[in-house]
Amino acid sequence: MALLWCQSCERTSGSQNESPDLANRVIPLSSESKDSGYLITIRIGHSITFCGGRCVTIGGKPYHFNCMGDGNVCLKAAAVTLDQAGTDITATTTDTFGLTSEDLFLMPDRSLNYTDEDNNRMYLNIPAQLAFRDTVTQQFTFTGLFFSEDAAYNND
Numbered sequence: 001m002a003l004l005w006c007q008s009c010e011r012t013s014g015s016q017n018e019s020p021d022l023a024n025r026v027i028p029l030s031s032e033s034k035d036s037g038y039l040i041t042i043r044i045g046h047s048i049t050f051c052g053g054r055c056v057t058i059g060g061k062p063y064h065f066n067c068m069g070d071g072n073v074c075l076k077a078a079a080v081t082l083d084q085a086g087t088d089i090t091a092t093t094t095d096t097f098g099l100t101s102e103d104l105f106l107m108p109d110r111s112l113n114y115t116d117e118d119n120n121r122m123y124l125n126i127p128a129q130l131a132f133r134d135t136v137t138q139q140f141t142f143t144g145l146f147f148s149e150d151a152a153y154n155n156d
Contacts, residue, residue: 023075024155026114026124037081037094040124042110043155046071056106056130068106070156076100082124082145089145091126096138103133105140111151125152 027039045067054062055069067074078098080091099105109128115121124147131140146152 021113021155023072024110024112026112028117029079037079038091039077039079040091040112041075041077042112043072043075044068044070044108044110045074047073056104058104065100065102065104065106068100068102068108070108072155087146088143089147090141090143091145092141093139099140105131105133107131107142109153110155111148111153114147123148123151 023041023043025041027041029037029039046069048064048066050071051064051069053064055064056062067076076099079094081094083090083092093099107126107129110126111123112126113121114124124145126142127144129142129144131142133140
């Protein structure tokens with residue numbers, strides 16, 4: 001398990017729509033790259049005092065994981081591919097340990113800024129979920145994603 005350093009910070013008031021959120025965003029990667037797809041950057045996580053060591057319950061036992069779940073004390077990035085079947089959109093990591101070295105990832109709900117090829121600004125919304133690492137590929141897959149003109153989540 002990797003040692004991660006996190007710090008807590010206070011949120012300042014202000015409108016969410018003043019300017020694009022540069023921490024929570026989707027960046028298209030070059031199609032010529034062997035890792036074509038997208039880079040997602042997200043602010044996540046909180047101190048153990050925020051949840052009292054009870055972020056998630058696994059097998060009836062409470063746990064806290066640094067840099068996961070609600071909050072915004074850590075900045076994480078991961079390369080992903082987006083796949084759509086009908087209206088269902090999933091994101092699968094293509095880098096093994098971009099988000100965590102743990103076998104699970106507690107994804108909080110997030111709305112990520114995205115600008116398409118026509119320069120239209122929109123949001124890729126990821127609902128809160130507990131994702132487990134695939135035992136063969138070692139990747140995470142997030143489900144239930146959707147695009148919208150306005151942010152569906154406040155990224156807290």
